[in-house]
Amino acid sequence: MSRDDYLYDVGGEPSMPPFRFSGVGMRVFPLRASYGRLQELCDRLLGGFPDVAEIRPIDGFVELLVLDYSSITSVDQPAFATYGQTEIFFMVPVMCKERATGKRRFAVITPYIFVDSPVSARLGRDLFGWPKEAAWYRRDEVASSPSMGAATQILSMDTEMLCATGPRTSRLLEIDDQPAREYLAFGRKRTPDDPPPLDLASVLRVLSRPWLIADRCFALWRRSLLDLVTQPTTPLEMRVINLKQFPQLNPEGTAAYQALTETPLRTTRLNGFGLIGEQKQLLGDPSGGCLIRIYEDPTWPVVSKLGLKYTDATPESSEPGARLVYRLRPVLPVWSNADFDQLPSRILASRGTPAVGAAGGTTGTRVPFNSTLGSRSLLGASRGTTLSGLELQLFGLSAEATAHQQIVDELNGLDMGVSLALPPLRNGQSMVVIAIATFKGMRADRLSLPDWHGTLVELFFPVLVRGGAGETTQPALLSHASFANSNALSNAMHEVLGSNCCLAKMRRGDTSNTAQGIDNRLHVFRLSASAVRQFQLGERAEVLPVIDVFGVPRERKDSGAREPVVTLMTDGIADLPILPLLRLKQVPSAEDSRKVSYQALVKTEWRGARGRTEDVGIDHEIRLFEYDSLNLVNRLGLQHNEPDVARALQESTDDNRDQWQVYRRPFAETRLVLENDVTIASEVLWERRLR
DSSP: OOTTBOOOOSSSOOOOSSEEEEEEEEEEEEEEBOHHHHHHHHHHHHTTOTTTEEEEESSSEEEEEEEEEEEEEESSOTTSOOEEEEEEEEEEEEEEEETTTOOEEEEEEEEEEEESOHHHHHHHHHHHOOOEEEEEEEEEEEOSOSSTTOOEEEEEEEEEEEETTEEEEEEEEEEEEOOOOOSSOOSOOOOTTSOOOSSHHHHHHHHHHHHHHHHHHHHHHHHHHHHHHHOTTSTTEEEEEEEEEEEOSSSTTBEEEEEEEEEEEEEEEEEEEEETTHHHHHTTOTTTTEEEEEEOOSSSOHHHHHTBOOSEEEESSSSTTOOEEEEEOOSSOEEEEEEEEEOOOEEEEEEOOOOTTOBSOOOOOOOBOOOTTOGGGGGGOOTEEEEESOEEEEEEEEEOHHHHHHHHHHHHTTOOSOEEEOOOOBTTBEEEEEEEEEESEEEOSSOEETTOOEEEEEEEEEEEEEOSTTOOEEEEEEEEEEEESSHHHHHHIIIIIOOOEEEEEEEEOOOOSSOOSGGGOEEEEEEEEEEOSOTTTTOOOEEEEEEEEEEEEOSSTTOOOSBOSSOOSSSSSEEOOOOOEEEEEEEEOSSOTTBEEEEEEEEEEEESOEEEEOOOSEEEEEEEEOOSSOOHHHHTTOOOOOHHHHHHHHHHOOTTTTSOEEEEOOSEEEEEEEOSOEEEEEEEEEEEEOO
16 A cells, blocks of 8 residues: 555445446526626635636626436446435636646536535545535425415425524525416415516516527527637536635644646537426526525525525515525526536645644645635634533444554554554453534634534544654544534534544434333434445445444443443542544545545544533443445454344344344443533644645
8 A cells, every 4th residue: 555545444445536427417597697796706716826727707697507417437447336416506607727838728616516415525525626515405396385376396405504503404495487477366465486567677577588588698609619719629528627625723714735626527428408498488488487596694605605696685584684585587597418427637736734733744835724605614613612511422342453453554654753553452352432422512713603412423442642752652542433413513523623524314212211112122322324335236325324322221220330431530520531532634636536635643632621420220232334335343343243232132123134233232331421611622743745
């Protein structure tokens, strides 16, 4: 293994780019926008590399695209998984002039992308810098209206927003197919989405339709002409330019890695094409009867950042501070079905800010972290984050030491200036710690969410750390994988602290003292995440169970015989020992996903923690699932099965019986309730930056 190779912490090597997209169903809704606002967006988002490229918008249109991918396959590894997903993005056609060669190329930027696959969202951000976010879609519903001829909702999209109570799922976008105007109807209460009455304003809108159509047709003619002039041998090739960046811990507000990337997409086959609302368009309605509603939010300020021109804007509700709902009419929307090939990506330029006090010898000037697109990046202020209402459930599982030694050897091969080793073994085996942390509020220097209830599940194993020759060793926990119940927490853990964190669904069961359910057991907790069962069978990613926690109530609450994971000096409230948490932060290269562009070793400490242990009178048993894309069991050496636990749980558990499962009884358990707020302090011990 080369020192520049990307280390796959969780899962085997998945299907790798470039990808082939087959049978992509595409709906394009052109939206009018302010050219000046689009130029401002290009300057602020992509203007950090003035010596590399000059990027400017072509015209005053933003394309809202709804894409249904039926098949996404790796070109180099076609036998691996075939993914399917739905994606919505706002696309701005631009002209890119490379300073070094003077060549002008037709390209696009995609400042906002929402996809229903967390796997695709993580892969797109990490590799190419595509600003993908997880979203949830609903299709073909009846829009709310008292009319008998109510609009059909083509699609609606929910995504995660930041508010005072923390992340919450809210509506961002709706696309309706409006019915024709009702000239003879009476006695019906009008809705905000109804066509306007025949007043002077509506007459002027009707008279302006030919100009809208002419403006759109001229823009399409101009784009096609520029496309043919700049790339005559490869027309219909779309170059996607994005800003790829990861925040730096210290100094705050800077980027540890920032790059300008270019990813070409080539159309190989056009399977179908047509107008959306063809009859209405031919009768003179350039919108084809389509109405688009965008809910403006500080997390995703789509309308204001893109300068979209809207028909009207109304508050979502009568409450103070309610979001504005913008209504927009597209101009000549179309549909198509096509095949695409993704060509190898290029890194046009890269840079980064060296971490304060980190080994590795990285150099460079201070690079500001770009927060143009919204408030999502505010969670990057995680170096001094404070959590309140923190509770921690710890489980200790025995594991094969050879598996942990392999991970330690891979990390030591990076020559970090910090050496890792396994501590003395317990009965010839190492240990895996499963930590389930819940908190009820957070605050940082630039962001305060006092009512945010979050849950983080992380898997560690103990190591000994030595900083250099002659220095003493220090115990620490090395993070292997983690799961968060919100997209904001998952992204912050992954991009800031380097945790291999996945978005997950977490369901809590009945935790009463009365035994119920499976063989006198309580199904206390289930964690599910997006996973692929078997790559070679071409299976798609789906939400599957990863960890189950069952509880067995004891006859006496204080009769537990298991060891503690953490030992406190007193039975009451005590200071918790400071134990460093280590995470490997990695940024894969856009040009070769098997290589790295940036690596760092991040140390995190919980400071000022005071708490007490709590016994709930329940002993826990754990079931872990193994998948090709989430091989926690093999990688962490947890293959050993507890026969009696497996037998007791399998008798009454009928879900996912065909999937490989491992049943374990923790040899150690500790539940900690922290009595004060805890500050999470992090620093970069070592880093290196490649292209």
